[in-house]
Amino acid sequence: MRLVVRVARSAGLVILFATVAMAGILSGVLLAYAADLPEISALDNYRPNTISRVHAADGQVIGEFAVERRVVIGYDDISPHFRDAIIAAEDGGFNSHVGLSISAIARHLIRDVFDAVKDAMARRASRPSGASTLTQQLARNLFAEQIGFRLGDTSLERKIKEIIVAVQIEKRYTKREILTLYANQVLFGHGTYGIEAASRLYFAKSAKELDIEEAALLAGIVQLPARQSPFVNLEAATRRRNYVLSRMATEGYITDVEADTAKQKPIVVKGRLQLPGSVAPYFVEEIRKRLEQRYGAQALYESGLAVTTTLDVPLQRAANRAMNRGLRRIDKRRGFRKIGRNVLANGGTIEGFKDPRWSQPIAVGDYVPALVEVVGKPAGKPGTASGAQLRIGTHHAELTAADFAWTRRKNAADFLKAGDIVEVEVTSIDESAGTLGVTLEQTPIVEGALVAIENRTGHVKALIGGWSFDRSKFNRAVQAYRQLGSTFKPVVYTAALDRGFTPTSIIIDAPVAYDAGSGQVYSPQNYDHEFEGPVTLRHAIEESRNIPAVKMMESLGPATVLAYAKKFGFNEAFPPYLSMALGAGEATLLEVTSAYTAFPNGGVRMTPIDVLNVMDREGNLLEENRSQATDVIRADTAFVMTNLLRGVVLHGTAASAASVKWPLAGKTGTVDDNTDAWFIGFDPYLTVGVWTGLDEKKPLGRTETGAQAALPIWLEFMKEYIAGRPDPDNPPLFEAPGNIVFIPIARTSGTPIAANAEGAFSEAFISGTQPSH
Numbered sequence: 001m002r003l004v005v006r007v008a009r010s011a012g013l014v015i016l017f018a019t020v021a022m023a024g025i026l027s028g029v030l031l032a033y034a035a036d037l038p039e040i041s042a043l044d045n046y047r048p049n050t051i052s053r054v055h056a057a058d059g060q061v062i063g064e065f066a067v068e069r070r071v072v073i074g075y076d077d078i079s080p081h082f083r084d085a086i087i088a089a090e091d092g093g094f095n096s097h098v099g100l101s102i103s104a105i106a107r108h109l110i111r112d113v114f115d116a117v118k119d120a121m122a123r124r125a126s127r128p129s130g131a132s133t134l135t136q137q138l139a140r141n142l143f144a145e146q147i148g149f150r151l152g153d154t155s156l157e158r159k160i161k162e163i164i165v166a167v168q169i170e171k172r173y174t175k176r177e178i179l180t181l182y183a184n185q186v187l188f189g190h191g192t193y194g195i196e197a198a199s200r201l202y203f204a205k206s207a208k209e210l211d212i213e214e215a216a217l218l219a220g221i222v223q224l225p226a227r228q229s230p231f232v233n234l235e236a237a238t239r240r241r242n243y244v245l246s247r248m249a250t251e252g253y254i255t256d257v258e259a260d261t262a263k264q265k266p267i268v269v270k271g272r273l274q275l276p277g278s279v280a281p282y283f284v285e286e287i288r289k290r291l292e293q294r295y296g297a298q299a300l301y302e303s304g305l306a307v308t309t310t311l312d313v314p315l316q317r318a319a320n321r322a323m324n325r326g327l328r329r330i331d332k333r334r335g336f337r338k339i340g341r342n343v344l345a346n347g348g349t350i351e352g353f354k355d356p357r358w359s360q361p362i363a364v365g366d367y368v369p370a371l372v373e374v375v376g377k378p379a380g381k382p383g384t385a386s387g388a389q390l391r392i393g394t395h396h397a398e399l400t401a402a403d404f405a406w407t408r409r410k411n412a413a414d415f416l417k418a419g420d421i422v423e424v425e426v427t428s429i430d431e432s433a434g435t436l437g438v439t440l441e442q443t444p445i446v447e448g449a450l451v452a453i454e455n456r457t458g459h460v461k462a463l464i465g466g467w468s469f470d471r472s473k474f475n476r477a478v479q480a481y482r483q484l485g486s487t488f489k490p491v492v493y494t495a496a497l498d499r500g501f502t503p504t505s506i507i508i509d510a511p512v513a514y515d516a517g518s519g520q521v522y523s524p525q526n527y528d529h530e531f532e533g534p535v536t537l538r539h540a541i542e543e544s545r546n547i548p549a550v551k552m553m554e555s556l557g558p559a560t561v562l563a564y565a566k567k568f569g570f571n572e573a574f575p576p577y578l579s580m581a582l583g584a585g586e587a588t589l590l591e592v593t594s595a596y597t598a599f600p601n602g603g604v605r606m607t608p609i610d611v612l613n614v615m616d617r618e619g620n621l622l623e624e625n626r627s628q629a630t631d632v633i634r635a636d637t638a639f640v641m642t643n644l645l646r647g648v649v650l651h652g653t654a655a656s657a658a659s660v661k662w663p664l665a666g667k668t669g670t671v672d673d674n675t676d677a678w679f680i681g682f683d684p685y686l687t688v689g690v691w692t693g694l695d696e697k698k699p700l701g702r703t704e705t706g707a708q709a710a711l712p713i714w715l716e717f718m719k720e721y722i723a724g725r726p727d728p729d730n731p732p733l734f735e736a737p738g739n740i741v742f743i744p745i746a747r748t749s750g751t752p753i754a755a756n757a758e759g760a761f762s763e764a765f766i767s768g769t770q771p772s773h
Contacts, residue, residue, distance in 0.1 A: 040168045043142070048072065048185060048193070050304030050617055054287050056311040057459070057612070063284035065291075067301045071196040072617075075180040078195055079210035083179060084253035085219035089244040091134040092251055095175055099135045099166035132162070138182045139165035183207075188218060189225030189232075202230065204271040212254060213262040216244040230267050238267055280316045282465030282475045283309070287611060295614075295622075304617035310459035310610050312452075318720035319450050319462040326713030327467055330692060331444035334701055336407035336415065343371065344419035350391075355421075358393030364426055367441055368392055372420040375413050388412040390424065390438065397424070397436040404440040443467075446700065448692040448713065449476040451593045452721075455687055458597070458606030458627030460590075462688075462717075474695075477589045481572070482691065484583035485669035485706065486544045487592055487678045488565075490599070490641060492581050493541055493549075495556050495564045497637050502769045503538040503644055504750030507548035514554075514578060522578060524550045527670070527705075536750040538763070541644050542652030544668060546582055553581035567632045568595035569605055583669060593689030596680045599645065599665070600687065600734060603638035605630045635737045636766045642734050643764040645681075653707050654679065657715050662722050662731050666714070668706030673699045677709035684732045686721065690714045739767040 050070045054063035087094045132140070139162050169178060188198035198218050199207040210218070220240035221228050230237040242263045249259040278284045287309060291300050299305065343353045355369045362368055370390040377385045390397045401410060409415050416422070428437030444467055452462040465475030474480070496505075509532040516522040526546045532539075540548035553561050558576035565574055565585075570592075574585040590608060598605040606627040614622045633641075645665035649657045653668040666681020676693040677700060690710040693700060700709060722728050742762045744755040752771050753760050765771075 040165065040172050043169070043173070043181065046072075046181060046184075047303075047617070049302040051197070052291070052300050052303065052305040052307070054284055054307045054309060056309060056313045056316075057461075058313065059308075060313050062280055062309070062311060062313070063278050063287065065288060065301050068193045069191050069197045069201075070184065070193040071200075072184050072194065072304075073196045073207060075176050077206070077208050078180070078183050079208055079215055081212050081215035082183070082195060082207065082210050082218060084251075085212075085215045085244050085248055086183070086222065087134070087179075088247040088251045088253055089216075089219045090137070090222065092247070094134050094179075097133060097135075097170075099168075099170035100133055100163050133166065134182050135166040135169050135178055136162050138178060138185060139169060141185045141187075142181075186222055187225050188221050189229040201271045202269055212248075212258065213241065213245070213265050213267075216248065216262065217241040217267060220244045230269050234267060241267065277469075279313055279320065280311055280463060281469035282477065283311055283316070283460070283463040283610065285465075285469070285473065286463075286475065286478065290611065291614070305622075306615045306617075306619075308612045308614075310454075310457075310461060310612060311463075312461040314724055315452055315462040315717075315721060318717050318724070319452065319464055322713045322716040322720070323448050323450055323464050323467075325716065326690075326709075327444040327446050327448050327692065328441060329712070330446045330700065330704060330709050331442065332406045333704070334446070336409070337442060337445075339416065339420045339422060341421040342417070342419040343421065348419075350419060355393075362392065362395070362426060362429070362436075364429060366426045367423055368426060370397065370422050370424045370438065372416050372418055372422060375416050375418060386411045386413075388416050390422070392424070392426075392436055392438075395429075395434055395436045397438045399424070399438060399440060403438060407440065445694070446692060447472075447476055447695055448690065448710075449480070449589045450688065450690050450713070450717065451477050451590050452686055452688045452717075453593055453597055453606075453608055455597045455601040455682065455685055456606070458594075458608050459612075460608050460610045461686065463610075472695075476691065476695075479588070480691075481586040481588060482676050482693065483586055483671045484592060485671040485676060485678055486546075486549075486583055487667050487669035487680050487706075488583035488585065489541060489544065489549050489581065490645065490667055491564050491568055491595070492553050492556070492561050493537065493644065494633055494637060494641050495561050496537065496552050497640055497766075498633065499556060499560075500769065501537060501552075502765055502771075503536065503640065503763050504745055504771055505537045506534050506750065507537060507540055507551055509533055509535050509540070509545050509547050512547060512551065524579070524582065536748075538644055538647055538750070539748075541667075542647045544648075544653050549581040550578050553578055564633075567630070568598060569607075569630070569632075570595065583671065589689050589691045592678075592680055593687055596666075596682055596689070597687040598632040599638050599642045600682045600684050601638070602635040602737070603631060603633040605632045636739050639734065639736050639740055640764050640766060646734070649681070653705075654681070654711055656707065656711060657681075657718075660715070660719065660722070662718075663734055664718065665734070668711060670705040670707075674701060674704045675699055677704055677706045679706050679710040679714045681714055681718070683718070683722075684734055688714055688717060688721075690717075736764065741765050741767050741770050743770045745771070 048070055049066065049068040050072055051064050051066040053061050056062050143165055184194040187193055190201065192198050192201045195207040195218065199205055199210055202218065203214055217230065217237060220243065223240065227233060228236050228240045245259040245262050248254045249256050287307060291305065291307065295305065343350065350371065350373055353371055357368055370392045372388050373391050374389040384400055386401045388399045390399055399412060404412065407415060423441040423443060424438035425441050426436050426438055447466050448464065449466065450462065450464040451460065453459065454461055463477050465477045466472050511531060512524065514522040524546050527544065532545065535545065535548060558578065558580060562574050562576060562580065570587050572585060572587060574580050577584065594605060594608050606629055609625050609627045611625055613624045616622055642665055645667055648654050648667055649664045654666055657664055663683055664681055666679060669678030675697050676691065678691050680689040682688065690713045692709045742764055744753055744760040745751060745763045746753045746759055747761045
């Protein structure tokens with residue numbers, strides 16, 4: 001009891017002298033701690049960690065990198081409602097104090113003394129409570145290390161240092177500047193710092209646009225962001241918001257009526273806790289690696305770089321759709337794979353199962369997980385005996401035999417059982433009935449890649465590096481070296497054109513054997529294992545005949561052809577073997593797509609680039625990039641080669657694209673055993689390459705050629721690209737140089753005929769190489 005009396009007497013003395021002695025104490029403490037305190041003038045160049053943003057060519061954000069998600073803004077960009085709310089909630093005397101609140105400190109001292117009494121009676125250690133002003137909180141946030149702040153640290157020494165720093169901040173900066181620093185620095189939960197980033201996270205709007213109840217919510221979160229975020233605890237967030245609204249009314253910032261009205265409004269979070277994935281994750285990852293290598297990780301994740309890239313978002317979306325559908329088609333042709341997940345097998349229940357995807361909006365065309373509830377016709381309910389009943393969130397769907405016909409099963413019971421989790425595509429939605437129309441899908445194991453390059457500039461407009469960035473970060477567009485197959489043949493025939501051959505030159509498609517050394521014989525075969533005898537060079541490339549290509553390489557000499565490959569931008573040292581004519585060498589999709597841009601671009605290849613410029617947070621230009629031009633071949637050779645590749649689309653292995661009323665040209669490619677399928681094609685403006693295959697070098701399937709597997713993806717993408725152009729009904733032309741002449745010839749024999757003769761075909765020749773009548 002004596003101990004309690006002594007403590008009480010001490011409390012009275014503390015209260016009596018606290019306010020009188022405060023100024024003297026601060027003066028003495030300032031001298032004692034001055035050497036350990038930070039330089040407040042450092043705030044003159046306030047540079048907190050901010051978000052580095054990667055922008056598409058049109059300015060859309062396609063990627064962000066940050067340790068702290070923050071966007072620094074000025075005082076006038078902060079909603080007045082938030083300025084009022086944060087002062088009312090955290091520091092009602094902000095506009096009048098000098099960095100600390102004497103009255104608040106006195107109140108907390110009294111509380112601490114009485115707590116000390118209780119703790120003494122209970123024989124436990126006591127800790128002083130807080131009385132922090134906004135300026136003290138700012139000091140703690142900005143100079144935590146210098147003032148020795150650690151989470152949970154309430155020591156007197158730390159508190160004194162914090163007060164001194166706060167007073168110094170108040171002496172140097174205006175209230176307006178302090179409030180701006182605070183609003184940009186404070187944590188709002190979920191790794192988000194500053195009011196601007198918080199406004200975007202919670203309400204998908206700028207800080208300037210916040211209304212009263214939104215501002216009150218964000219001001220309330222600051223106290224305990226981990227517990228009072230509406231994403232974590234909506235009830236706690238509502239209580240705290242309403243408290244802030246009451247404080248705003250008490251402080252006179254709003255009326256009681258306004259406060260009561262705002263309290264009645266439900267919290268509607270319009271932002272997303274999980275940021276949507278990038279439209280071009282493989283492209284953005286390439287940018288990230290490049291920036292980190294050049295500027296370092298600290299600059300990338302903390303310094304707020306602004307990066308403008310070449311990406312075209314509409315084209316990237318078109319590429320994503322084409323690749324998704326194309327790989328699914330290929331994968332289905334490879335056959336149905338056994339269902340790998342069943343909720344009942346893992347001890348779950350059909351009634352209790354929920355999938356996280358079901359909490360998100362579902363639209364027609366989405367691919368979503370579905371739970372098999374019943375296989376066959378449920379008792380007393382509609383359905384078919386051969387189908388299955390599915391649940392997708394609150395919706396139900398019937399999977400009929402037609403919806404899984406590609407599996408080659410007639411009854412769902414042959415491959416499904418209750419509790420299975422399957423993937424379906426949503427084909428229709430009936431909200432009134434709570435039902436969905438669906439078809440069965442499966443996640444492909446087949447991989448694919450796509451690159452689209454603007455011919456004139458070398459700008460990479462779209463890039464896909466695989467089926468799923470989440471599944472595999474390996475970028476098959478730029479990292480995977482795969483055999484080229486027949487996509488290499490245009491290099492061979494380009495060298496031939498420069499050596500005097502023409503589209504009507506005759507090559508004998510007949511069996512041939514070459515001494516490969518060590519007693520080995522190289523005997524190339526055509527894909528169809530047939531021989532056509534004398535064929536024109538045009539026919540050989542249109543139908544992708546192998547033996548004429550090998551014979552042409554033999555005639556020119558491997559060294560000559562491989563020198564052209566280097567000019568086209570292939571970096572690998574290809575071996576000087578005749579099999580190179582058939583694409584035995586390996587290259588990346590980016591390399592071969594870039595090589596093809598020389599044909600529609602008058603023989604000039606522009607080095608592919610993906611970054612246009614990089615600026616720092618102040619808008620200073622750090623780098624600016626332009627593609628480098630390389631003269632690969634003459635313009636007349638390029639045009640004749642383009643005309644030949646146009647024939648591949650109109651009459652040859654890519655004839656399925658002939659129906660598109662647009663100038664398209666390109667070349668299919670298929671590697672032995674159908675392990676790799678390619679199509680590289682272009683129009684006058686854009687060159688697009690597509691590759692499909694498996695990461696492990698195994699056959700895709702007996703019929704999975706370049707024309708069957710890769711071309712449909714390319715064609716679907718090109719159709720969207722053409723439809724989105726400003727001139728879809730006014731096709732451009734591949735412009736012929738002045739020394740190109742057109743002669744009517746017979747397609748089969750390649751001999752000149754009358755222009756009006758049956759079967760006449762207008763062939764392009766470099767002037768002086770055309771056949772005479």
